[in-house]
Amino acid sequence: MKLVKYLANLGYGSRKQVALMFREGRITDAQGEVLYADDPLDHDDLRVDGEPLDPAPGLLVMLHKPAGYTCSTKDRGRLVYDLLPPRFRLRSPLLSTVGRLDRDTSGLLLLTDDGVLLHRIVSPKSKLSKVYEATLANDLRGDEAEIFASGELMLESEKMPLLPAGLEAIDPRHARLTLHEGRYHQVRRMFAAVGNHVEALHRSRIGGLGLAGLPSGEWWILGDGDRAELFKA
Structure with a gap:
């Protein structure tokens, strides 16, 4: 080139x-x-x-997304790209978010300009779990773990039940949820389905990769060792 x-x-x-x-x-x-x-x-x-020079093509970035930022290049308001060097937004191929976190959700967000890698991460074949920490408006009832693990929970307007998900109660209004798929606003809708409301949501892990002390709003470039950690079972 x-x-x-x-x-x-x-x-x-x-x-x-x-x-x-x-x-x-x-x-x-x-x-x-x-x-x-x-x-x-x-x-x-x-x-x-x-x-x-800025990093070569094939970039994989981990960002600790704060709440209040949108995973978009065009929406109004604060964007996750505002937290990165300005040229990163201008790269071609585009530095794209790997999936999305909604505006009010914080935590681990990956971005890459490698289309093959992006599809590998999001592919169901990779079986990468995602771990979320949810702060709830009401106390857990006690049956949520069984319902979420059943593989029978249906969300409103969905035609297929959710895959089994793991729930660990940290305290009465704080739960850790492990998902194996990524439907629209899934965690919030799951708790809504059992009569609760998520007040704050944070993604702490994707696959074998966690934030490892990365401060909110900060980012770093992932190397080969980090990528291997990501795909660990």
């Missing part, structure tokens, strides 16, 4: 803007030697205004 297209795909500007950056001598190698648009591509050796 030509350098102009490569840098444009990383969000450094349009091809015209990147071509101008080359003419202005702003693209160099690690030793400071000015590069030209037809030079060989070496991601790790490229510098823009003396700074190393």
Whole structure:
């Protein structure tokens, strides 16, 4: 791939803007030697205004999403992309959220520009569980774990029962729920189906990957070891 297209795909500007950056001598190698648009591509050796390039394509990001942010590039209000470097929103392929957390839900959110990886993560074949911590408006009745584990619970407007889900009562109004599928607003609708209301919801784990102390609103890039941890049974 030509350098102009490569840098444009990383969000450094349009091809015209990147071509101008080359003419202005702003693209160099690690030793400071000015590069030209037809030079060989070496991601790790490229510098823009003396700074190393943003991560190469194939990026997988873990974000600790705060409540109040939307998983969208276009909605009004606060977006999860506002928490990332501005160029990340301009990458091509798009850095997409892997599934969604609704605006009022906090916790672990993955983003990637790798379509194959995205589909592997969300595919039912991967059997990646998702763990949520729910704060409830009312005390647990005591039969929710049995109902959720039955594989017979039907949500309103759904035609298929939910897969069995695990529930652990932390205290009377705090429950940990483990899901093996991802339907629309599933946790909130499950508790609504048993006469309760979720006041706060937090996703703490996907597969074998947890937030590991990552502060709210912060992000980091996942390496090969993290990816392996994600897909652990």
